[in-house]
Amino acid sequence: MSRLIVISNRVQAPTANESGAQGGLAVALTAALREADGIWFGWSGEIGDTSELRFRTYDGVTSATIDLLEQDVEEYYDGYANRTLWPLFHYRLGLTEFERDFQGGYERVNRVFGSVIGPHIEPDDLIWVHDYHMIPLGWVLRQQGLTNRMGFFLHIPWPPTRLLTALPEHRRLVDSLFAYDLIGFQNDEWLETFHDYVVTEMGGVIGDNGDVTVGNRTIRAIACPIGIDAREFIAGVESSQARETHKRMVESSAGRGLIVGVDRLDYSKGLEERFNGYQRFLETRPDAHAQVYLLQIAPPSRVEVESYRDIRAQLDSLSGRINGAFADIDWVPLRYVNQGYSRSVLAGIYRAAQVGLVTPLRDGMNLVAKEYVAAQDPADPGVLILSRFAGAAAQLNQALLVNPYSPDDIADAIERALTMPREERIERWRQLYDNILHEDVIWWRKRFIDALMEVEPARWRAHAS
């Protein structure tokens, strides 16, 4: 069996201290690497002046990290990744910054990664590169003569062609993707928008079997939705910490219905719009006052980036306004918490919530929606309200799908969820649960690796020569 080499910006392999916020990628890959004899390469998250690799093995997962120079972090991570690609790929052209220095730093850091990782790759290794931070890495590794099977998975949406072409170096970026053998997207929608770019901007041809050909280069592109480690999450719901949290939530709710939101504090998650929707619900349903409350958990992320500080300030003031307008001496309609919690605490909170409110404006997938479903009591499950613009909506279509931009849509869905008869809740939940159980992270990993094993890597060799 080939070794699996995973490369992503941040390595969040398991540590002795697992509490705190974990990104979706970390949650998914930890489970995947444990099953294979893998190494996870990436940035340590630290600033330092040496790019020496540091290896560490814990709980069956080996990781190897490097530090980055301060300028690299500013241009590559805070800059191109978080101020250029992230907003652009989430359809937020107005927040997208176009700086040559950012692009230069991005390509430079990808070359650094390539030069330190390349020597550790063995001929049989399968290489799996993750996400928008690392798009050109495959090309960098090919420049070193590597002919390994190499796949790339994009965790975020692929933007419409007309938006992508606002990026001055769009063609160069997409060209570099053709160094991989396989590219995976979260769903058919992002795959189709990628196809559209290839056909309209590159004169490419899409084959029946997922092959995408531009000139003399052929790669394969597939939709491969990521899942959660459903069995582990479900087992976690029974842990003593989850039970304790559940009890605490039930007690502190004092008979009121709990609506829960759990997100990284990010403008793509639609938190402001969600608060507006909840406010509309309170304005238009006075009978519901003191009967429900919204618990929004949102630990800050990317605090170096101005747009993230802005959204935080807006949410602080909006949550204050909602509570100021509606709270009573014994009822606070919105509990807004800016910290991360361990997975078992989250499981207990999800379980106690009658409604899971997941309303991103745009999201590659969204694992919180799946975790909420996994945590429910089969005999009395809560209702998932899900944005139609989350990648997860393609699989979880038994949720109440909403337009996250519409406060009325959100308010109506909250009411419908809170009053839904138990039989309907069970019926919807069963289908959602079935999906998250079958299309879990193991299924995702297998589907991607199987597809990578199927493609003929000689296609790269032939074209490189």
Ligand code: ADQ
């Ligand atoms: P993210 O944008 O980070 O991931 P998401 O899929 O929702 O978003 O994953 C978040 C993960 O972090 C979940 O496992 C959640 O439990 C955890 N988390 C969130 N808030 C937390 C908190 N307060 N405390 C503890 N844990 C918290 C990116 C893409 C997504 C895609 C994933 C995986 O943006 O669209 O689903 O990668 O591909």
